[in-house]
Amino acid sequence: MKQSKLFTKTQKFAPKDEVSKNAQLLIRAGFVHKEMAGVYSFLPLGLRVIEKIKNIIREELNAIGAVEMEMTALQKSETWEKTGRWDDKIVDDWFKTNLKNGTELGLAFTHEEPLTNIMKSYISSHKDLPKYAYQFQTKFRNELRAKSGVLRGREFLMKDLYNFSLNKKQHEEFYEKMKEVYMRIFTRIGIGDRTFLTMSSGGSFSKYSFEFQTVTDAGEDIIVLDKEKRVSINKSDFSEELLKDFGIDKDKMNFKEVKAAEVGDIYTLGEKYSKALGLTYKDENGEEKNVYMGSYGIGVPRIMGVVTEIFNDEKGIIWPESVAPFRVHLISLNKNEEAEKIYNDLTGKGVEVFYDDRNARPGEKFADSDLIGIPYRVVVSEKSLEKGGVEVKKRDREESKIVKVEELLKNFA
Amino acid sequence: MKQSKLFTKTQKFAPKDEVSKNAQLLIRAGFVHKEMAGVYSFLPLGLRVIEKIKNIIREELNAIGAVEMEMTALQKSETWEKTGRWDDKIVDDWFKTNLKNGTELGLAFTHEEPLTNIMKSYISSHKDLPKYAYQFQTKFRNELRAKSGVLRGREFLMKDLYNFSLNKKQHEEFYEKMKEVYMRIFTRIGIGDRTFLTMSSGGSFSKYSFEFQTVTDAGEDIIVLDKEKRVSINKSDFSEELLKDFGIDKDKMNFKEVKAAEVGDIYTLGEKYSKALGLTYKDENGEEKNVYMGSYGIGVPRIMGVVTEIFNDEKGIIWPESVAPFRVHLISLNKNEEAEKIYNDLTGKGVEVFYDDRNARPGEKFADSDLIGIPYRVVVSEKSLEKGGVEVKKRDREESKIVKVEELLKNFA
Numbered sequence: 049m050k051q052s053k054l055f056t057k058t059q060k061f062a063p064k065d066e067v068s069k070n071a072q073l074l075i076r077a078g079f080v081h082k083e084m085a086g087v088y089s090f091l092p093l094g095l096r097v098i099e100k101i102k103n104i105i106r107e108e109l110n111a112i113g114a115v116e117m118e119m120t121a122l123q124k125s126e127t128w129e130k131t132g133r134w135d136d137k138i139v140d141d142w143f144k145t146n147l148k149n150g151t152e153l154g155l156a157f158t159h160e161e162p163l164t165n166i167m168k169s170y171i172s173s174h175k176d177l178p179k180y181a182y183q184f185q186t187k188f189r190n191e192l193r194a195k196s197g198v199l200r201g202r203e204f205l206m207k208d209l210y211n212f213s214l215n216k217k218q219h220e221e222f223y224e225k226m227k228e229v230y231m232r233i234f235t236r237i238g239i240g241d242r243t244f245l246t247m248s249s250g251g252s253f254s255k256y257s258f259e260f261q262t263v264t265d266a267g268e269d270i271i272v273l274d275k276e277k278r279v280s281i282n283k284s285d286f287s288e289e290l291l292k293d294f295g296i297d298k299d300k301m302n303f304k305e306v307k308a309a310e311v312g313d314i315y316t317l318g319e320k321y322s323k324a325l326g327l328t329y330k331d332e333n334g335e336e337k338n339v340y341m342g343s344y345g346i347g348v349p350r351i352m353g354v355v356t357e358i359f360n361d362e363k364g365i366i367w368p369e370s371v372a373p374f375r376v377h378l379i380s381l382n383k384n385e386e387a388e389k390i391y392n393d394l395t396g397k398g399v400e401v402f403y404d405d406r407n408a409r410p411g412e413k414f415a416d417s418d419l420i421g422i423p424y425r426v427v428v429s430e431k432s433l434e435k436g437g438v439e440v441k442k443r444d445r446e447e448s449k450i451v452k453v454e455e456l457l458k459n460f461a
Numbered sequence: 462m463k464q465s466k467l468f469t470k471t472q473k474f475a476p477k478d479e480v481s482k483n484a485q486l487l488i489r490a491g492f493v494h495k496e497m498a499g500v501y502s503f504l505p506l507g508l509r510v511i512e513k514i515k516n517i518i519r520e521e522l523n524a525i526g527a528v529e530m531e532m533t534a535l536q537k538s539e540t541w542e543k544t545g546r547w548d549d550k551i552v553d554d555w556f557k558t559n560l561k562n563g564t565e566l567g568l569a570f571t572h573e574e575p576l577t578n579i580m581k582s583y584i585s586s587h588k589d590l591p592k593y594a595y596q597f598q599t600k601f602r603n604e605l606r607a608k609s610g611v612l613r614g615r616e617f618l619m620k621d622l623y624n625f626s627l628n629k630k631q632h633e634e635f636y637e638k639m640k641e642v643y644m645r646i647f648t649r650i651g652i653g654d655r656t657f658l659t660m661s662s663g664g665s666f667s668k669y670s671f672e673f674q675t676v677t678d679a680g681e682d683i684i685v686l687d688k689e690k691r692v693s694i695n696k697s698d699f700s701e702e703l704l705k706d707f708g709i710d711k712d713k714m715n716f717k718e719v720k721a722a723e724v725g726d727i728y729t730l731g732e733k734y735s736k737a738l739g740l741t742y743k744d745e746n747g748e749e750k751n752v753y754m755g756s757y758g759i760g761v762p763r764i765m766g767v768v769t770e771i772f773n774d775e776k777g778i779i780w781p782e783s784v785a786p787f788r789v790h791l792i793s794l795n796k797n798e799e800a801e802k803i804y805n806d807l808t809g810k811g812v813e814v815f816y817d818d819r820n821a822r823p824g825e826k827f828a829d830s831d832l833i834g835i836p837y838r839v840v841v842s843e844k845s846l847e848k849g850g851v852e853v854k855k856r857d858r859e860e861s862k863i864v865k866v867e868e869l870l871k872n873f874a
Binding site: 049050053054055056057059078081083084087088089090091092094095098113115116117118119120121122123124143144145146147148153155162166167169170171176179180181186188190191192202203212 | 462463466467468469470472491494496497500501502503504505507508511526528529530531532533534535536537556557558559560561566568575579580582583584589592593594599601603604605615616625
């Protein structure tokens with residue numbers, strides 16, 4: 049993409065009411081626009097990062113036979129009354145609205161109920177199970193406070209996957225598989241080494257549960273962590289009993305308390321929703337049984353925010369290659385003819401290039417490039433051409449080197 | 462995708478309250494699920510069609526230098542009060558909701574105001590113009606009635622593009638270009654020959670306006686059409702004055718009234734929003750001027766609905782290749798070993814294949830395939846293998862032929 053076509057510009061300052069580092073950086077670099085607390089528009093560069101994260105998740109979920117769909121935000125009360133979750137006293141972060149005829153509707157904060165309801169049309173026999181469905185869908189949550197930038201949104205894109213299984217055993221096999229899938233996703237995104245499968249308190253169907261926590265000062269949680277042994281426990285659920293139940297000998301652990309942000313959760317739902325909504329199947333003996341379920345969430349902008357919090361320096365963001373909006377930031381210093389050719393050659397080879405073709409001062413171009421944080425900076429200038437090529441610098445390194453144009457094309461292709 | 466992984470099944474009947482043909486077919490074939498009138502979830506097959514339509518639109522818009530972004534559903538009153546459109550008496554299809562602290566929010570039915578507001582951060586000089594931004598975003602419209610299936614949604618995905626130009630002249634150049642872009646989009650989707658640029662009444666800034674109308678009995682509009690000469694006028698705006706203004710001699714026209722569905726609209730907004738919200742730029746003489754705008758919408762599920770209404774027979778849907786959920790429906794009749802190899806070979810070559818690996822009767826498989834409507838049906842059976850290959854049939858043709866497997870792979874690659 050040519051930078052001259054982009055309508056955003058970098059900004060010196062973020063809005064005064066924006067206290068989180070992730071949103072400050074993302075706003076200043078032109079990735080997001082703050083509509084109100086917890087509600088962010090995704091500008092072109094930001095949307096590209098969101099799509100990168102979605103694609104990594106999508107590839108990993110498709111690979112295990114999960115199928116993508118998309119449910120609605122608007123929800124009718126009937127479905128939710130069956131599980132008791134329509135009541136604002138039970139679920140305190142609903143946004144509610146009304147049809148013209150007065151009928152009250154809700155804006156989905158999650159999708160267990162509507163999906164369980166949909167599945168009633170399609171699941172009736174043990175032969176129909178297991179099935180795995182997921183979506184990327186906007187969730188609405190009426191948070192009292194929203195001060196963590198894109199980490200906690202009142203409106204945000206979530207990947208939520210649901211499994212529908214025959215029984216506890218079949219569910220647990222999938223649940224274990226999802227632990228690995230999630231670690232693969234976080235590793236590909238570039239936060240694997242600081243993300244830990246973390247024990248926490250269970251829901252209705254299990255004494256304990258698991259979540260994925262990424263170590264960052266911006267996190268709202270505290271985990272008790274042995275980094276070496278990769279043993280992590282949510283501090284609020286840390287107890288002698290838990291240690292005993294998991295066979296953990298505290299004396300052999302090097303536990304430290306660190307701040308962390310939850311980046312994924314995996315829940316055993318059991319028969320709670322299938323029973324309430326009547327999602328059953330006939331087993332091999334013709335006996336009617338409740339479908340056994342689980343749910344698995346990842347907040348996509350939250351991942352973007354966590355990555356921003358972790359990978360930055362005083363100059364700006366430093367995107368990991370896998371989720372960067374572009375791979376190469378090509379900067380022309382009054383050499384647009386030569387740069388344009390390189391831009392066409394690179395994009396022709398499928399390389400994602402952000403090309404600064406603007407008529408601006410070198411210092412401004414470099415400062416913008418550092419703030420935006422694309423992994424490779426390639427400068428075409430009088431000086432670089434005299435030295436026989438272009439100047440290549442990685443965002444996270446100080447040193448640069450001159451590379452011949454043919455070599456550049458070969459290296460990136 | 463293997464059909465055994467898909468959780469949907471075809472159904473004999475659609476819900477009784479569903480009167481529109483498009484929704485009846487799409488529900489029965491497992492493309493959408495009706496949550497309530499005008500609110501549909503997109504099931505895996507349906508989401509694939511939506512993504513195909515989005516990609517065609519995206520490619521055509523990126524090609525003219527438009528840049529993709531994504532705004533929010535939740536809207537604060539301040540932005541909309543400036544144009545008077547917050548008032549429910551002015552805009553009667555708002556969904557409104559409330560924050561915990563009582564602040565009233567709206568769910569966007571369009572995005573002129575928030576985007577104009579965003580642009581204030583980035584546009585200040587004539588050098589910043591023109592710019593083109595678009596998004597695919599869920600719109601919420603509190604329609605009194607919603608009986609046209611996916612043609613008219615209370616919650617639906619819309620592509621909306623906005624141009625920000627120096628003046629009327631620069632705007633009009635882009636407006637003319639968009640007419641061509643829209644026709645290219647509709648042609649690629651397969652409805653070009655029955656889609657007409659249609660004259661209709663203007664908005665605040667022009668006496669007349671244009672919309673794209675596709676001839677279909679499911680349409681809610683009536684157009685006065687000379688098909689041969691491709692002259693089309695919205696009946697509600699047909700007048701002697703309009704004919705005179707456009708230099709149309711009625712006697713030389715072969716006008717007929719036909720039902721049509723609006724598939725795209727292109728509006729000149731002029732300075733209405735920039736003036737109200739203070740989006741100005743300094744021209745070359747340092748003079749402050751209002752930015753000149755236009756907006757261009759396409760309802761994505763509406764396109765899916767129109768295609769369904771047009772391309773079907775008594776057996777089901779007949780998708781045009783460009784928007785079909787898959788290109789090939791591979792059906793194994795107890796020959797899963799042979800079929801699986803073909804499936805792997807075809808998908809390995811990048812062909813999108815829906816593979817019916819289910820243990821079901823041939824009649825059921827064929828009926829499902831006809832209802833779902835994938836362009837090419839490829840059957841692997843004892844009989845076809847005896848004859849030396851697989852049986853290939855186009856969805857819209859009666860005849861089939863036996864094709865050698867190597868030939869099949871070559872033809873589709």
